[in-house]
Amino acid sequence: MSTPVLAPECxxxxxxxxxxxxxxxxxxxxxxxxxxALLALAGSFGSVYLPPDVDPAHPVLESHPAADASLLAPFDRPEAIGWHNDFSTHADRPALSLAYLARPDPLGPEHGAWRVASCDRVLDQLRATRDGREVIRFLRETDLPYSFTGDGAPSFFRALEPRGSPPGRLGMRLYGRAMRDGARLAYGTIPEEIERAVKAVEGAANQVGHVLAAPAGALLVTDNWHSLHDRLPQCVDPKLSLRCSLLCFVEALHQPLALPNP
Ligand SMILES: [Fe+2]
Structure with a gap:
């Protein structure tokens, strides 16, 4: 099968x-x-990430929604994933995530839709209040525990760190479930200031985020430092033809993302 050609202007x-x-x-x-076509697009952005146990010749994950899906495959579970960016528990994070809708949710467009929020806008929302500015300070200055598996030793990261351009722009590492599980593993409970900070970021994302319909053929590309995303509840009735998304990731960009010259 030949590689699809993507329009340069696209x-x-x-x-x-x-x-x-x-x-x-x-x-x-x-x-x-x-x-x-998804892989061709990923390859135009940068080097394609090879997830574990995926055919290196076709490094695409396919979702299979199921009521009993593992917590380690949040994209297969029935409930909304919650605001996050991908690979939040990895020290070296793939730069971009690409999601393509091969088959929509059988229960209609309000199921399985995406939500997205720009981290710049989320941070602007937080900066508008004293409590929000305190949350930003906490997330910039505190090493926080994260765990994707909910087991073993958590990894410690700052949730906010300087990333991208212009200088001083902050990138975000956020996944409420992984941060709460990390806190339980590290401290035996979730410290109030961590819960308050996660809720504040999620609340700001609710304010500035958008729901994006996910019809067949739709594409969402997310920068894992500069946006949050979510997938709303999806149907898992095995008698129906279920939502199917294809996922792939860009490990490192060929060129940094930059605004075109005005
Ligand atoms: Fe995701």
Missing amino acids: VASLRAALASQGYAYLSAFSPDRTGL
């Missing part, structure tokens, strides 16, 4: 959206359900 407009808001969305990216 890639350029996605890069511009990623640079300015931390995510890019197309309601009709491609009819290609094989994942080849």
Whole structure:
């Protein structure tokens, strides 16, 4: 099968959206359900990440919603994932996540839709109040425990750190479940200041975020330092033809994302 050719202007407009808001969305990216167009797009951004146990010749994950899906596969579980960016528990995080809707949720557009929020806007929202500014200070200055598996020793990171341009711009590492599980493992309980900070970021994302419909053929690309995303509750009735998304990741960008010259 030949590699799909992507229009340069399509890639350029996605890069511009990623640079300015931390995510890019197309309601009709491609009819290609094989994942080849998605991989071609990923390859145009940078080196494609190879997840463990995935065919290196086709490094695409396919979602299979199920009532009993593992907590380690949040994209397969029925409930909303919650605001997060991907690989929040990895020291070295793939730069971009790409999600493509091969098949929509059978219960209609309010199921399985994406939510997205620009971290710049989330931080602006927090900076508007004294409590929010205190949360930013806490998240910048405190090493916090994270755990994706909810087991073993947590990893410690700052939830906010300088990333990208212009200088001083903050990148975010956030996943409420992983931060709460990390806190339980590290301290035996969730300290009030961690719970308050996670809730404040999630609340700000609720204020500035958007719901994006996920029809067949839709694409969402997220910058893992500069946006948060979520997937709303999805149908897991095995008698129905369930939502299917294809996921792949860009490990490192060929070129930093930058706004085009005015
Ligand atoms: Fe995700």
